[in-house]
Amino acid sequence: MATDILDRFYGVIPAGGVGTRLWPLSRAAAPKFLHDLTGSGSTLIRATYDRLTPLAGERIMVVTGTAHRGAVCEQLPELDDHNLLLESEPKDSAAAIGLAAAILHRRDPETIMGSFAADQVVGPLEVFLEAVREAIHTAATGKIVTIGIRPTLPSTGFGYIRQGGRLDIEGAPSATDVAEFVEKPSEDVARTYLASGDYLWNAGMFVAPTSLMLKHLELNQPELHAGLQEIAAAWDGDDRQAVIERVWPTLPKIAIDYAVAEPAAAAGDVAMVPGIFTWDDVGDFAAIGRLNPASENSDLTVLGDGARVYSDQASGVVVSDSKRVIALIGIDDVVIVDTPDALLVTTRDHAQQVKQAVEALKASGQVDVL
Template identity: 75%
Template sequence: MNTKNLVENVPPATEPLDKFFAVIPAGGVGTRLWPLSRAAAPKFLHDLTGSGSTLIRATYDRLVPLSGERVLLVTGDAHREAVCRQLPEIADENLVLETEPKDSGAAIGLAAAILFTRDPDTIMGSFAADQVISPVGKFQDAVREAIYTAATGKIVTIGIKPTHASTGFGYILTGEPLNIAGAPSAHAVVKFVEKPSQAVAEEYLASGEYNWNAGMFVAPVSLMLHHLKANEPLLYEGLMEIARAWDTPERVIVKNRVWPTLPKIAIDYAVAEPAADAGDVAVIPGDFSWDDVGDFAAIARLSSAKENNNVKVIGEGARVFTEDSTGIVVTDTKRVIALIGIQDVVVVDTPDALLVTTRAHSQLVKRAVDGLKANGDIDVL
């Protein structure tokens, strides 16, 4: 008798969904959205689409039906007050505050380590706080499939079906179907590939074998930490030291001592890519629209704001006059803004900084931030 097969066919004692814990990394400044997004008020704290909800609030709201109160949030220490104001539901022990940026490897790795010390059987799902997703129901369906797939011992990424040959995203090469109960669309991942050239991106799109890498991961915390330990042992040891002290009175002391010593590395390099090489990664192709709101052209595309004579206007009480113009105006002042005879313009008006560009050049806003930093004008960054 093959007892191994009998063991494998025994239904799990706990429903995988009951072991799910959502993690929201809320980091990054969003320099291509300056001067609206800044170090002290990054893009996830803003309502960038005119929906009435900030990006971080919308992220939380679409995860809660899956996780309930099991939500852990990782963000910068400087954002504590704003985050707690927008998400008062987050318990103090589930609010992880970084004393300095250490990239996604440390942020997501610490979340995994904390959850592991509490319950080694936890399945975590990491979803960035600054993405726009719709419809929410299809996103939640994909996450459920990812949870069932993760329960079989996989790190699962939710890929996005490409709508065009983008050179701004990494890609995932999809392999064979995995035939997992509860996850009919699960496939193996052959490999992750970096942001391609235009010609290569067009090849990827034409092949139908690639998905965009949206940075969404669902995995058993034990498997995440297994690969982290194998590939970044120093990072792993530091994160576990913090995690062991997390639910004790020593939390802050240990975190403040260890965190600055941790190496900086993205979770893709520390875990996802080596795990894919080991055959431990799966993908759920997401049948929903997704955008990381990377620039003002994205805001113009995604905004639900009404147009004022072919110009989208975002900002409560905005005072904008337009004639023979197109584009977008984002303002948090009461200053009158008049656009006459100008096409595809982007105007962002704040009390201490004004940006004027075009949609075609919106990806270059980061250069202004770099230039201001080089000149020492950090008060507006």
């Protein structure tokens, strides 16, 4: 029964990653997912949670760093303690998603998990949910299902998924095989991908039976798998803290794409459902400009509750995390991010280079603002 299959779904939200290109707004103590970057009134993690509840109810697990426990609980007051996985140190996505898989599998081996990063912007909701429903139906046939995003430009910032032949699955009319995962391409290659229509962006959205995730993890990363199983065995008991403190630091750091998705694809166990919804990973401040169009009378996007901006012949993006007056005069395509202890001034075209600034500040020891 279709409804039975959907009932097996459990949402997983990995909330890691500082979002270095969004410095100084996003930083170690207040990473990207804790900000409202769309002017919606919701932080990205809150919006991600709300996006999953129509399918998952409160069957949603969050994986984040111990440092963000308080902020995440404030954002998600309904999140139960047994659904909050705290990493004592970052161990990349295979450990985070793998631990969720191992714990959920122990609780119910029939679980179909769906992993969706905490810091992406998606819409409209119903289109997203329909793609997830198709992915769940496809996963139930014994597949790891990735939701690929139909590309809108020849991005060199994402990996791509080459679409294979159409599958014939009840409840998942658009599901296809995956021919291969490919790394971030050069711009020329990205153009050919875009033109062919066969390549979709890998947005890191995976829907899969926990059993299949763990099978491929065990095949490809046996050490990681063993460690995660040891933690999972202790998770819902009294030893949780002691075991995680002992085992977690020893786990290998590897991305879920390398640990599971790519080898599983090579083994013929990965399918794809195309996502025809709008998707943005809010990778830099240029994205914030795209996601928050300026008002009709202005070429300037202004984000921030207390923003006091005067502008004259100015265009671009202002993100204000202070109460200061900001005056902009005669400057185009500027990006200004104003926080109490750090100020960034750049242009939309240079938005990607913010990462280097953060690295340089770190190298020079100015870590108080990172």
